[in-house]
Amino acid sequence: KQEVTQIPAALSVPEGENLVLNCSFTDSAIYNLQWFRQDPGKGLTSLLLIQSSQREQTSGRLNASLDKSSGRSTLYIAASQPGDSATYLCAVLSRGENTGKLIFGQGTTLQVKP
C-alpha cells in the first residue's frame, strides 16, 4: 500500500530564505508526482508535475526533484516571500494495485514572515 509522508508538518522562515520541503513515498511504482499549494479555505492549485521518467521540474522560484529509487521528492522555494505562506501538499499517482489512485501526504504548512 502506497503511503506518502511530508516532513516537516509546519515551517516558519523569515522572508528571503531559501527552503526545502520534503516528501517521501513507500512504493516506487508511480506514474508521476505532483506538488500542490492550498491556501486556507481554498482548493488545491497545481504547482509542478514530475513524470516518473523525469528528475526535476522548475517553475519560477520553484524547483521540484524526484528520486524514484529512494522514494523521495523535494520542493525547493528560492527567495521566499510572505505570499508563499500556504500549505504545500505532495501527491503520488501510483501504478500496480493502486493504479490511477492519487495519494496525498498530509502537507507542510509554511509561514514566511516579513
Next chain:
Amino acid sequence: EAGVVQSPRYKIIEKKQPVAFWCNPISGHNTLYWYLQNLGQGPELLIRYENEEAVDDSQLPKDRFSAERLKGVDSTLKIQPAELGDSAVYLCASSLVNTGELFFGEGSRLTVL
C-alpha cells in the same frame, strides 16, 4: 479556460438531512475525482470516474454516499443521511487522462450540526 467548478461552496445542515454537491470538470477532461479533506489532512479519494464509469469507488461509504456522472461530464455527490462526522471539505478534480495532471475545484465545505 474555465477551471473545475463546484457548488455550493458552503453548506450547513442538521444531521440526518440529505445534501448534494455538484461538480463541472474542465472541458474535455474524461477523468473526474471526488476527494474528502478533513481539517489538517491531505485529501482522500472517494470515487474516480473515467467518462461515466466509476472505476474506483472502494473508499466510498456506500451505505450513505452515492455519486453519479451522467453523460460523462458533470457529477453529483450525495450524502443521505448526513452524520456529524461527515463535516469536511469535498473536493472535485479532473484530468485529461487517468495518469495526467489533476486540477481541483475550490471545494464544498460541509458542516453537519
